[in-house]
Amino acid sequence: MRWRNACCSTAPARFSARWASRSEAMSASGATDPSKPQVLAGRRILVTRPAHQADLLCRLIEAEGGKALRLPLLSIVPAPHAGGARRLLEASRGADAWIFTSANAVQHARLLCPEGWPAQLAAVGAATAAALEAGGHPVLTPAANYSSEGLLELPQFRDVRGQRLLIVTGERGLGVLAPALRGRGATVEVAEVYRRVPLPYDGAHIAEAVRACHAVVITSGEALQHLLRLTPEPQRARLLGLKLVVPGARMVEKAAELGFRTPLAPEKMTDPGIVQALAQALAAAH
Missing domain, CATH: 3.40.50.10090 (Rossmann fold)
Known part of the structure; x- marks a missing residue:
């Protein structure tokens, strides 16, 4: 599996170039041009x-x-069985890749296992990728389709026969990735590092x-x-x-x-x- 920072053909734009330029301005400054x-x-x-x-x-x-x-x-809290998640993270340092499903997964994995992560990290979405990059990690993520399906479309995940992969997620997290990757021949484990608690x-x-x-x-x-x-x-x-x-x-x-x-x-x-x-x-x- 060859890794790079981003790999995926850009999907047809659903929004116009005018929206894209506004998006960049808002993201960079938190404000838009007052003339618009x-x-x-x-x-x-x-x-x-x-x-x-x-x-x-x-x-x-x-x-x-x-x-x-x-x-x-929802409130985001540590998983109730954090000890088991920590042991799985530590035991998976030699995996071919860790796949993160959310920025919360990145944050809670860091708390449980701050060092020794593998070189190959992947993220389902842009916010997740940003959380990994903020920690100094290069990361693979879809260029446009930020979803499990988008990640599965990447060339790096089309043939994973014989690979060992770890999905880092929350309780009752994404149910698409693990079975799809197992179906493509990978050995997949899932570390549930946080849970969502409904607020009253x-x-x-x-x-x-x-x-x-x-x-x-x-x-x-x-x-x-x-x-x-x-x-x-x-x-x-x-x-x-x-x-x-x-x-x-x-x-x-x-x-x-x-x-x-x-x-x-x-x-x-x-x-x-x-x-x-x-x-x-x-x-x-x-």
Whole structure:
């Protein structure tokens, strides 16, 4: 398996070059050109990410004139069997590659096993890759399709016969990678280094948030199901009709199965990509 920092043909752009240039400006400075119209002006966006991961997205929304309504649905905590995960990480230092499914997986793996990682690291998404690169690690990640499917399309994972791979993830993490890689001949182990804990809210708080917002950002299936459970019945129809941004095609399908009418996935599941998707979806709603 030959490794490099990025390998994947760029998928057809879902957003125009105008959106791409705005994205770069927002990402670099946290603000947009004041001479340009603010694409989320007057819009209220419900951001459900864990509290420690929401700041940049909220700043970008507000830089575009929107109002970010924070409603963290999940808390990220260490896995209950951290000792077993630590032993697996330490025993897997000689693996052909470690594959990380989230930035949380990177953070918690570092706490459990700070040294001795293999040279070959891969990340499902851009934020995960950035977390690895911040620690000084070169990383392989899809160039466009930030998903398990995108990673599996990379040449480095098409033929993994005889290789030993470790997937570093959370409890009940991505169920696609391990069976697919085993089916291609690899020996695959899974280190669950953190868990997601649903946060409690009373119905009145959720109802107020649903009434107030124009769109919702959800970053996991567990968070989506939790929001649906928390939402009082009188507000459920409104929730299902809101613009909903989710991470990837599988989540679009899942949201549609749950009754959401307009779920969509950004071309790139990055913070600027989410803002782009919100802007286009809300503009189309006019």
